[in-house]
Amino acid sequence: MIEQHAEVIFNDPVAADTCLMGLKSREIAARAHPGQFVMVRVGPHADPLLRRPFSICGVWEQDCFLILYRVVGRGTRMMADAGSGDGFGILGPLGTGFDFPEQPEGSLLVAGGMGIAPLGFLAGRMDRDMHLLAGYGSIDQQIPVHALGLSPGTVLTATEDGSAGHHGRVTDLLEETLKRSPPTPTRVYACGPTPMLKAVAGLILNRGVFCQVSLESTMACGLGACQGCAVPAAPGRDRKYYHVCQDGPVFDIGAIDWEQI
Amino acid sequence: MIEQHAEVIFNDPVAADTCLMGLKSREIAARAHPGQFVMVRVGPHADPLLRRPFSICGVWEQDCFLILYRVVGRGTRMMADAGSGDGFGILGPLGTGFDFPEQPEGSLLVAGGMGIAPLGFLAGRMDRDMHLLAGYGSIDQQIPVHALGLSPGTVLTATEDGSAGHHGRVTDLLEETLKRSPPTPTRVYACGPTPMLKAVAGLILNRGVFCQVSLESTMACGLGACQGCAVPAAPGRDRKYYHVCQDGPVFDIGAIDWEQI
Amino acid sequence: MSPVDLNVRLGPLELKNPVLTASGTFGYGREFAELVDPSRLGGMVVKGISLKPRPGNPPPRIVETPCGMLNAIGLANVGLDAFLKEKLPWLQTLHTAVIVNIYGHTLEEYAQVAAGLNGIEGISALEVNISCPNVARGGMAFGADPDMSARVTEAVLKHIDKPVIVKLSPNVTDIGVIARAVETAGAHALSLINTLTGMAIDIETRKPVLGNSSGGLSGPAIRPVALYMVHQVVKAVRIPVIGVGGIVTAEDALQFLMAGASAVEVGTGNFVYPKATLEMVDGLTRFCEKKGIPAITEIIGAAQQDC
Amino acid sequence: MSPVDLNVRLGPLELKNPVLTASGTFGYGREFAELVDPSRLGGMVVKGISLKPRPGNPPPRIVETPCGMLNAIGLANVGLDAFLKEKLPWLQTLHTAVIVNIYGHTLEEYAQVAAGLNGIEGISALEVNISCPNVARGGMAFGADPDMSARVTEAVLKHIDKPVIVKLSPNVTDIGVIARAVETAGAHALSLINTLTGMAIDIETRKPVLGNSSGGLSGPAIRPVALYMVHQVVKAVRIPVIGVGGIVTAEDALQFLMAGASAVEVGTGNFVYPKATLEMVDGLTRFCEKKGIPAITEIIGAAQQDC
Numbered sequence A, B: 001m002i003e004q005h006a007e008v009i010f011n012d013p014v015a016a017d018t019c020l021m022g023l024k025s026r027e028i029a030a031r032a033h034p035g036q037f038v039m040v041r042v043g044p045h046a047d048p049l050l051r052r053p054f055s056i057c058g059v060w061e062q063d064c065f066l067i068l069y070r071v072v073g074r075g076t077r078m079m080a081d082a083g084s085g086d087g088f089g090i091l092g093p094l095g096t097g098f099d100f101p102e103q104p105e106g107s108l109l110v111a112g113g114m115g116i117a118p119l120g121f122l123a124g125r126m127d128r129d130m131h132l133l134a135g136y137g138s139i140d141q142q143i144p145v146h147a148l149g150l151s152p153g154t155v156l157t158a159t160e161d162g163s164a165g166h167h168g169r170v171t172d173l174l175e176e177t178l179k180r181s182p183p184t185p186t187r188v189y190a191c192g193p194t195p196m197l198k199a200v201a202g203l204i205l206n207r208g209v210f211c212q213v214s215l216e217s218t219m220a221c222g223l224g225a226c227q228g229c230a231v232p233a234a235p236g237r238d239r240k241y242y243h244v245c246q247d248g249p250v251f252d253i254g255a256i257d258w259e260q261i
Numbered sequence C, D: 001m002s003p004v005d006l007n008v009r010l011g012p013l014e015l016k017n018p019v020l021t022a023s024g025t026f027g028y029g030r031e032f033a034e035l036v037d038p039s040r041l042g043g044m045v046v047k048g049i050s051l052k053p054r055p056g057n058p059p060p061r062i063v064e065t066p067c068g069m070l071n072a073i074g075l076a077n078v079g080l081d082a083f084l085k086e087k088l089p090w091l092q093t094l095h096t097a098v099i100v101n102i103y104g105h106t107l108e109e110y111a112q113v114a115a116g117l118n119g120i121e122g123i124s125a126l127e128v129n130i131s132c133p134n135v136a137r138g139g140m141a142f143g144a145d146p147d148m149s150a151r152v153t154e155a156v157l158k159h160i161d162k163p164v165i166v167k168l169s170p171n172v173t174d175i176g177v178i179a180r181a182v183e184t185a186g187a188h189a190l191s192l193i194n195t196l197t198g199m200a201i202d203i204e205t206r207k208p209v210l211g212n213s214s215g216g217l218s219g220p221a222i223r224p225v226a227l228y229m230v231h232q233v234v235k236a237v238r239i240p241v242i243g244v245g246g247i248v249t250a251e252d253a254l255q256f257l258m259a260g261a262s263a264v265e266v267g268t269g270n271f272v273y274p275k276a277t278l279e280m281v282d283g284l285t286r287f288c289e290k291k292g293i294p295a296i297t298e299i300i301g302a303a304q305q306d307c
Ligand SMILES: Cc1cc2nc3c(=O)[nH]c(=O)nc-3n(C[C@H](O)[C@H](O)[C@H](O)COP(=O)(O)OP(=O)(O)OC[C@H]3O[C@@H](n4cnc5c(N)ncnc54)[C@H](O)[C@@H]3O)c2cc1C
Pocket: A037, A048, A052, A053, A054, A055, A056, A067, A068, A069, A070, A071, A072, A073, A074, A075, A076, A077, A114, A117, A118, A215, A216, A217, A218, A219, A249
């Protein structure tokens, strides 16, 4: 893991309040593994103070990595205001990545909202051996498949207002798929808002399908030093809390206490 | 006095670490009097927190006023980074201005460094009826006369390293002028670093020439409310301290305690 | 939609909304009059008044710090007589609560200033600053000791027929103890916090930046400390509490109201956004409208439950 | 130009430079090892160790505030045994001072943790966190009371042969009184400040943001308060003082050294700039070179004179 100043190569709007940023860093592009994240120093002054965590959404050429982010507050607003030539302090790659085999056939990726950021990276690595279910509130939030460099055939969309794809939740699509197929997916990877992940847990846990989720939590250090990013471990684990930045952000779905979280 | 968001019309380097900024405000352009200043909100976040005070350096057309500033720290750096289209929160015009008659013949303006900002504005109003003595450390800090819209003949320059104009302090020029002429200048206006103003006081006070100086002080409110900008009043005055933002920034040279300041 | 009711009560004192200006940051009101119409505010707390005029501390008196500022004004003020002659007449023309902040360096001084303001129309209440050095106790602040805090409160109450708000210092081990002592002494309300003591050093001159060496820290930096202390004091007393400390926006004010404050004072925020108080009143209204809250009093103390 | 001498002494403890990491912000050192070579630091203060492992508080545990952050980690740590087994071996390989921060909820716990660390090679000193709730006194912090502070100090000193640094809480009326009590009890050095107690409220949920309701405020926001208290304590005691609180840059560190601190600890700054400590060491060297200062000890206390 390294800490450096990375230059913005591009920073383009790809959906409502959502931008895709390319940052120049040969080192991070080389080391990045799907599921890992970076901590971004959003400005030079003491307010806002803390770095913001963002999943690595992909790598571009040899020397650029991607961040897909939604503008939700001050830090992401500052990022959205940046142009090529500007730069940010970057710390990463951080955390664990997704586990996936050389031959990932039958993998199912389930993304809610910005959860598509780490899964888009994973999907790219799996190419046509997977299907990606992408859920949004509405069509204006939909991330164009090409922006993530994915082949259209591999992505199924759901919107809660029905403005695009399936009318409903992305977990509906997951449920159908699990029912419809044999063969059930051999591997499920999910990332999104906590309520969605709880729903995924509800569908998966009893089926015993291999499933990894990428979690979020407020963070200070991103390095496992401050213990600020605790999430409750499932009963019977060797500890009461995991730390998202170090033990995660990718966890086996069985490792988390979905009641407490 | 008003508080508003003002758009940057231009923001051009005019000397080393020095920029001239044009801000759009019909109201302030209309009300501004030479010697008055504005408080600038340099950024949207809580750090840096306080507004920065800057003299009004002139008005341009009907709807733009000028700030001439040197980059000395974080706030002025943020201002220097702004481009046309960006904007700043502006409070002003504030404080007292210089007193000068309809017919200001024989006025002598003495500027040290950025002290030329308010005096450039005053000089413009006096046109050819004054002489401006401008002192700098070195030629690279010299503000081009045309940038201030002044007629070349009216400006005499001094640099401490002799790289332009008289080799020495601007107060040397003042001393000569006071010696050389009859007729001694009828009015002297000075602005610059405190040591320079002390020297001016030394030269002027015993001569009993009308003289006004524009002072600086750290400020919080700029409105006379916080009493943070105190400067010591000359012995025998009705009070111990004046407040630069309200009683000044322009003071009769006799009003200030030049020993204590 | 029926208009939102922003009225709040501070014991006997009724305010048209919970937004006040903090002492020393809004002068005597007139300095801001071109920007802020006082009649739109819940009230104004004017600069601290002492028996005799005070010139204040030698400059520099202020220095910026991360998300805050240090001030060592030294409680400079025109003094009681000049206040009554020069400042009060204009204040009496206003349609808002005028709260006069007072202080002294002895119990007698507190009592005399209170007596001098007694019965004067146009003054809605007193706010007593007990963060000042107590000459009799070698400069230890009155507000640092429950007993002295109570005695200042009693001294003031004995000489004034107006509601008395006591303003607490945060530089104490347990602000709840001070709050209870002041409540027992008969205060009608409490305001907190005053500034935290702090310092800045100029590494070039190797000297403290402020002429007075140390100063009072204010601004957004101290907001979490102020909010915690308000939350504690609201639990400790029955009288109303005014939240002060780093409050700049309506969102900030809402945190303090939910912590149990019945009103808020805006201090340093006035320097950053001279119209902060007006925008706060509008912001509180918008928040209540959005949430369908008919009266602001409904949210006061909402965050007290789960503690 | 001859190299600048950055050596400083903390009583019996010698440091190669005055830059330390603050407890709880640098883990057990290894978390930062890819970015910061510990051998370049004056030393590391590791996360607070208790007798038994502690899981810590329910999330959320941190929230950003203006120029600072609140934390309610709840002193989560692996406990004494796991520390000795899992963390210490790596620490013992380092060429820097390793200072172990300890805490307890009873005098006995403090004593037992100290005893458990006694005689162990590779540990340069203990830092005793007395800001924790004292179970015997209904959770009132040990550090809030001079007598209890002294007794914790004595309890630790009785069981350890290493230098003992006592870390003071800023949430007190007069930190000088606590400092003197701890000095009299025999502490070799003092470090201050720990966090200021604070709170943040989520106006949407109307609940405190932190799972623990309140938390500790740290970061640049508290620097002026920390600097003032260091300046006060340096005047009050003869033993060396370590400055802590909002120190991020070399310029920040210089303010504390000039106030009289013999060393500094960097806490929240490590989160913002993971290499802050290394840059601080370089910055101190550059400052001394620029000013022609042969040894950093020359500037320690330079700003004490005129007060
Ligand atoms: C491991 C990890 C990976 C992440 N990856 C991405 C990503 O790829 N793309 C992306 O857009 N976001 C991602 N996030 C969330 C992102 O970190 C936050 O949205 C960001 O920190 C908000 O910063 P801000 O200053 O704009 O908002 P702030 O001003 O800090 O907060 C404004 C509002 O944003 C929301 N918010 C703040 N922090 C978070 C958070 N951690 N999660 C969700 N909402 C938050 C809250 O509602 C808050 O009120 C990730 C978070 C983690 C922990």
